[in-house]
Amino acid sequence: MECISVFDMLKIGVGPSSSHTLGPWRAAERWLSEFTANYELHTVDKVKVQLYGSLSLTGKGHATDTAVALGLMGEDPEQVDCDSIEAKITTLKKTKTLLLGGEHQIVFDFDNDIVFLKEFLPFHANALKFEALRSNGDAISETYYSIGGGFVVKEALQHTKENKALFKTFPYPIQTGDELLYYCHKEGKTISEVVWENELSLLAPGKIDAGIRRIWDTMLECMYLGCHTEGKLPGGLNVKRRAFELHQKLIGTFPYSNPLEWLESIRETEVKFRQILKWVSCFALAVNEVNAALGRVVTAPTNGSAGVIPAVLMYYLVIENHDGDFDDIKRFLMTASEIGSIFKKGATISAAMGGCQAEIGVSSAMAAAGLTELLGGSPEQVLMAAEIAMEHHLGLTCDPIAGLVQVPCIERNCMGAIKAINASELALDTDPSEAKVPFDKVVNTMWETAKDMNSKYKETSEGGLAVGVNLSDC
Numbered sequence: 001m002e003c004i005s006v007f008d009m010l011k012i013g014v015g016p017s018s019s020h021t022l023g024p025w026r027a028a029e030r031w032l033s034e035f036t037a038n039y040e041l042h043t044v045d046k047v048k049v050q051l052y053g054s055l056s057l058t059g060k061g062h063a064t065d066t067a068v069a070l071g072l073m074g075e076d077p078e079q080v081d082c083d084s085i086e087a088k089i090t091t092l093k094k095t096k097t098l099l100l101g102g103e104h105q106i107v108f109d110f111d112n113d114i115v116f117l118k119e120f121l122p123f124h125a126n127a128l129k130f131e132a133l134r135s136n137g138d139a140i141s142e143t144y145y146s147i148g149g150g151f152v153v154k155e156a157l158q159h160t161k162e163n164k165a166l167f168k169t170f171p172y173p174i175q176t177g178d179e180l181l182y183y184c185h186k187e188g189k190t191i192s193e194v195v196w197e198n199e200l201s202l203l204a205p206g207k208i209d210a211g212i213r214r215i216w217d218t219m220l221e222c223m224y225l226g227c228h229t230e231g232k233l234p235g236g237l238n239v240k241r242r243a244f245e246l247h248q249k250l251i252g253t254f255p256y257s258n259p260l261e262w263l264e265s266i267r268e269t270e271v272k273f274r275q276i277l278k279w280v281s282c283f284a285l286a287v288n289e290v291n292a293a294l295g296r297v298v299t300a301p302t303n304g305s306a307g308v309i310p311a312v313l314m315y316y317l318v319i320e321n322h323d324g325d326f327d328d329i330k331r332f333l334m335t336a337s338e339i340g341s342i343f344k345k346g347a348t349i350s351a352a353m354g355g356c357q358a359e360i361g362v363s364s365a366m367a368a369a370g371l372t373e374l375l376g377g378s379p380e381q382v383l384m385a386a387e388i389a390m391e392h393h394l395g396l397t398c399d400p401i402a403g404l405v406q407v408p409c410i411e412r413n414c415m416g417a418i419k420a421i422n423a424s425e426l427a428l429d430t431d432p433s434e435a436k437v438p439f440d441k442v443v444n445t446m447w448e449t450a451k452d453m454n455s456k457y458k459e460t461s462e463g464g465l466a467v468g469v470n471l472s473d474c
Contacts, residue, residue: 226286
């Protein structure tokens with residue numbers, strides 16, 4: 001049984017995609033680490049990278065080539081200055097030289113040494129192969145798979161302890177919703193309390209809190225940045241940022257100069273009933289506009305769906321409970337992450353494997369679960385809320401126009417957040433014993449739907465809106 005931590009499900013990284021940007025970036029880092037464990041870096045004369053399947057078909061729009069190059073340079077997606085990325089890639093293209101691992105300079109042609117191949121490898125739709133040509137004539141290659149949410153594996157090692165590093169280490173190992181409920185009942189704990197005990201088997205309490213604070217701070221800063229940045233998004237679609245103007249119409253006159261003061265300012269703003277959904281949409285738009293501009297976001301569980309969870313958590317803090325504090329934030333994120341991990345184990349969180357139901361659908365279910373726990377729902381009602389949210393995303397396709405995480409992706413985060421809130425309200429007003437669809441059934445149904453879905457609707461930009469909209473009109 002695979003044990004997935006909160007910090008596996010909620011990763012900090014650079015947009016626009018966890019599977020097409022963060023995953024390939026981490027794969028490049030991992031390849032470098034594994035290569036240098038066996039060979040001297042200075043023996044490398046040249047590096048070539050081959051992108052397969054969905055990484056090839058939508059890799060340009062998802063900045064996969066940029067991510068791979070930055071990973072080869074030894075840049076860290078959690079620490080890199082996002083404003084410096086464009087300059088780094090421009091310099092690389094101009095000089096055709098790359099400082100491999102930040103240490104060894106090699107000749108590298110950005111436009112030719114990263115090859116886009118439409119071929120799909122059998123194991124997963126997102127595959128990439130690294131090859132190093134050494135000075136002695138040897139060619140050393142390795143293939144990795146970006147399986148969604150920033151997770152990276154090797155095919156041959158998918159079922160080994162290397163990719164199951166947390167194998168059976170949790171006191172409460174959970175694969176399904178039923179197993180989660182079993183531990184909640186047996187121990188008399190809420191879902192977040194069960195997750196907390198599992199996290200304690202990995203880290204000290206202070207480190208867990210510090211990690212979750214960093215996740216929340218990143219989410220809050222991302223929303224703040226998105227609400228205070230105007231203009232158009234990069235990529236050629238000329239998509240106008242909307243969070244800026246929407247935020248201006250909604251915000252009150254309370255003064256602020258940083259994200260925390262901004263949060264308090266919104267709490268002081270008189271929010272009318274009709275404005276609630278506008279605020280939720282504003283938060284979601286803000287995050288995903290930052291994501292689309294290669295900004296720093298939290299995969300939740302992916303970059304393409306990064307706006308849903310922070311938008312719903314902000315809804316709780318500024319609408320439902322003005323006294324909400326870090327403990328509430330921690331409980332929300334732990335509960336949400338557990339729901340996401342069950343979808344990853346029982347289905348997928350990769351749009352290249354399951355369409356957008358695997359991203360927005362899962363994020364909506366996660367957010368619904370977190371909100372329901374904070375509003376006093378039982379573990380059964382938490383799972384019911386997650387089930388309702390996913391039930392109404394089943395079959396949602398991934399058809400990004402021009403391969404960019406912009407249309408329809410950004411608006412879908414607004415829809416996912418609003419559905420999460422609605423799902424939570426429905427679950428809280430329902431006796432779980434009356435539920436007709438168990439949570440585990442919807443997880444299984446999502447996976448069966450994913451397998452039945454035509455491949456052109458799985459992050460290839462070969463179907464749906466991606467071919468139905470004339471780019472010349474954009």
